[in-house]
Structures are given as C-alpha cells and as structure tokens.
Amino acid sequence: MKMNKKLAEELELTFKDIEVSTPEDTKIEIFAHKEQVLTILRFLKDKGYNHLALISCVDWIEKAEFELVYILTPYLQDYEAYKEIGDIHLKMRIPRENPEFETVIPIFANAEPYEREIHELFGIKFAGHPRLTHLLLERDYAIPPFRKDFDTREYVKDVFDSIPPIKGEKK
C-alpha cells in the first residue's frame, strides 16, 4: 500500500465528514468543513507537516463561495519517510457574503503575511489576526482587486486615465 493512501485512511478514520482523495502519488487533497480546519491542521502538524507553504484563495463566483487552500509540507524532517507522501492540500469553503474565518497564526506563525495578503486582495477577514493592514497595495479599493467581479479595465479608465497630462507650454 502506498504511503499516502495510508495517511489518507488514517485521516478519514480520525475525522468525520471530510473527503480525502489522492489525485497524485505525492499529493493528498482534503476537503473539510469550516469548523474542522484548525483541528486538522493541528493534527497534521503533530504528524510532521510542520511547514505551511502557502495559503491560497479561489473566488468561486457562481457558487458564491471562497475557497481557502492550505498547502502543507514537511520541512527539515526525515525527508525519506515523507518523500512518498508529498504535499497536503487542505481545502475549505466559506460563503462569499461577509467572508470571515479564524486565523491560523497560533498554529503556524508564518501565516501572518499570507492572511494579510488574502485580506487585502480578496477582502476575507481573519478573526484574531494582530494587524490586518495593507501589505502590498497603496490604495483602498471599493471591491478587493482579486475578486472576480472587480473590473480592472473599468478601474483603469476611472483612475489612471482620468489623470490629466502635464501641459508642456510654460506659464
């Protein structure tokens, strides 16, 4: 039996209501409910997945949902043992209206910039985050710019094209 299948079975036995699949030999995908995510992350961290590589966000505009993806890898562990399992993608969905979720900083401290980035690009609020301020952007946007309903061309026309050129002639 493959190593990742073994871990997938263990996950399914430990947690109820989660979908575990192994689309590739070195990848495990977990779909979980909102409430379970922190517990699963803690469980996986104890299993040796001690590195949060990335938090990603997908805007499913037809289903009115945001999908958060937590990508975990083992880091500075016994590499040979984990080589066959590979990465774990933990996915969860939250509604698009007033999106809010809990911060995972108590478990993975390096989640701080990722959550700030998602906050400013998608507008998801992370409860318990110490400082949800601007990370990359300079301006405030009415709709966060990475949402699917943000019209960049309209925005460029409104903001950048409306700035008048400097007249060349002297006063």
Place this chain on the structure above:
Amino acid sequence: MDREQVIKALKDSGKWGHKYSFWVVYFCTGCGIIEIPPVITSRWDAERFGVIPVATPRQANLFLITGYVSLKTLRAIIRTYEQMPEPKYTVGFGSCPINGGMYWDSYNTIKHLDKYIPIDGWIAGCMPRPEAIFIAVTHLWTMIDKGMADAYKKYREQYKYYRRNQEMVLGELEWPPLYPIDEDE
C-alpha cells in the same frame, strides 16, 4: 579629444561635464534592470561613455526607469528624483513606463510615467537591447548641447500640477513639497 572639442569644453565646461559624466542611480524597477548589468560590465562597457552607477541619488544625475512602475515604486521614484541634484536627466526604459505596456489594464501599475515626473526621453521596446541605452545617451548629448534636456526645469515650473497628479494617485503625500506652491490662481 581633438582641438575643436577642447575649445568647446573650455567654452562651456559645465555642459561638457554633464555630457560626458552620467552617473546613474542604482534603482531597480521591474524587469528592465536585467539589461543593466551587461551594459555596465565587460560586454557593453558603459564606462566608455562616462556612464557609471552610483549608490545614492545625491551623487547621481541620470535616472533610468527600467520597467513597469507600481504605485509603491512610484512613491520611491518620486522621492529619489526629488533628492537628485540639478541638472538631472530621466530616461524611461522599456514600453511599460511609456503607456503601461503589457500592464495596460493592471489595477496597480501606473500607465503614463510622464504624468507624475518629467521625462527627457524614452527608449521603446520590450525589452530594448543594451545598445539602445547608448543611443539614448548619445541622444542626450545632443539634447544637452542644444539645451533641450530641460525636463527638470519643467518640473520646477509645473510642480503644482505634478504634485496634484501624484496626490491623485497616491493619496496624501507624507513629504513636503519640493518647490513652493502658490495656491491662488
């Protein structure tokens, strides 16, 4: 240097100095900066033209803006430009500072750099070859000779409008105006 050049240099030594000694401020914007290391090292040797990179804006008199300019970079560019001593020359390198280039519909990249700081000349292309920098430099020589490289004077004269544009896109600026602005008019 032949006799004519010596006479020319003695007649207007300032112009001579500004022409043959461009000190470029180290400022990396976007992808165009990847063309600069070959230009200043063995392959193309910009020092032949007196072009060398310097580390601080106080010592520089040429500003190469090499690539797309995001809003955060624009803030740094304005501050760097205002710290450079006059006379100072700016050259936009690549198509992104000219009209946005491939970032023409980006939400966070300014499209026309000359709305925010004055530009003496443009190098079009994506990417321009390193030789284009030398063409730009020799072109600047001609412009300085004819007194046409006066973008920094334009900045002083039209500072009110430049400042207005900068504030329109960046919001409130945290540094004081470089030149006095007369509010009435």
Place this chain on the structure above:
Amino acid sequence: MVILLIVGSIVIGFMVGVLFLGFSRKIKARIHWRYGPPLYQPIIDIVKLFHQESVSHGFLFDFGILLSLGGAIVTLLFIPIGNIVPLHGSGGLLVVLYLMLIAPLGIALSSVEAANPNVSIGISRKFILALGYEIPFLLVALSVMTNYGTTSFVEIVELQRASHWGIISMPLSGIALLLILPVMMGMKPFDQVGAPQEISSGPEVEYGGIYLALSKIQHIYLIFIDIALFVALFMGGGSEPLTFFMKMLPIFLIVLLISTVYPRFRIEQAFNYCIKWPTIIAFLGLLLVIWR
C-alpha cells in the same frame, strides 16, 4: 619662494593624483576586458560636480569637508616630492603621523551632520580600520626613526641616497608598510568604509555637487600622500619630481592590481588582517633595527 613651492606642490599633487586615478580606471577596465573611460575622466567628473546643485546640511557639513581637504593638503606639504619640500621642519615624520588623521576626522565631522544611518556605519568602520592600521604604521615609523636617528624627511631621504634604499636596510618594515598600504588608501579588499553595495558609499552618501567634488579631491590627495610616504621612506625618494613619480607608479600598480582582483573583506576580517601579519612583521622589523 616658499609660497611658490606650496602652490606648486599642491598643483603637482593634484595633477599626479588625477592622472593616477584615471590610469587606475583604465587599467581596471583593461583587466575586465573593457575599453575603459578616457584618461581624463576624473577631471570630467570633478568639473561636472562643481557645476551641480549642492545641498548643505548645516555649518559642520561645510566646515568638516573643508577641514578634511585642508588636512590632506597640509599633510602633502610636509612630504618631499623629489626635491620639492615646501615645509621642512625637523619633526617631519611625526607631524605627518598626526596630520594624516585630520582628513578622516573632517569627513566624519562633516558627514555625521547629515544624520544618515549609513554614514554612522561608514564612520565607525573607518575608525575600526584606522585602529587596525595605526599600530603597524606607528611601529614602521618608529623603526624608520630609530634606524636613521632622525625624524626629518629630508635627512631620511639623504641618508638613503648616501647608502642604499630603506627597503634594503629595513626589509621587514618595508613589507609591513606595503601590506597596510591598501588599507590606508581604502582600495578594494579594504574599501568597507565607502562600500557602495552595502552602505550606499558610506560617508559620501549625502554628498552631492561641490561637496562630493571636494571629497573626491581629498581622496586623490590621500592616495598621493600614502604612496609618496612609502617612496620617501623606503625607496630613496627622488632627486627630482619625475623620478619620484616613476617610483610611485609601480607601488600604485601593485596596490591597484590587488584591488582589481580581490573582493571586499568584511570589517572584522580586515581588522584581524591588520592586527595580525602586518603588526607581527612590523614588530620583527623594529626588533631587527634595534638589534643591529
């Protein structure tokens, strides 16, 4: 007559220093397989800097840079350029030892006024390096003074001409001074003070226009003084300026070639270097002189 000599040596020191600087840029370019700038490129740069707008940061900013340039020029006046010695008192070497500290002090005084953090780092590096090279330098000076029984440059040069060069009678001291020469000149393996990539050229970070020009001129004089010191103490000076410059050239070339090939040391590596080999060799040289 003295005034003529003073003006003459200032002008000659500047011209030769500029020539050396242009030459060094050309040689460096040829080592990189480049064509390089024209030989008079430093003059173009300085002319340009004099025509630029310059921003002052206060009274000390102006005063310190003038003090530094003045210190460099006064030091130059005590060093025999061939047979031109504008000021020859009896305490020549001792006076030079004191005066050589004025130029970096002036730069420190001036640039700290600009309140840039890079300046403070550069200045602290400068004084760490000075602490490093002053010990072997003083040992070398002591052995020279002991060997010839005088502190006057003119007499040292004449005594060398009567017998043989200082590098032959005191080989270890000569080697020690040659080893710390790049540190004193701030050339490449030891240019931590004005490192452009790390601390934005250090003390010069807020200099622009005339201030930068004065700083460059001061640096030109310092390079000239350091090499001239070696030539006067260990290579028999020169009966006329031209032979003196011909003797300076190989020394400058050695330092230049080292600087072109080697990357920059870290500051603690440079300090360790200074207090290790040059100090040991200089100390042995002093023992040798005393023993004889």
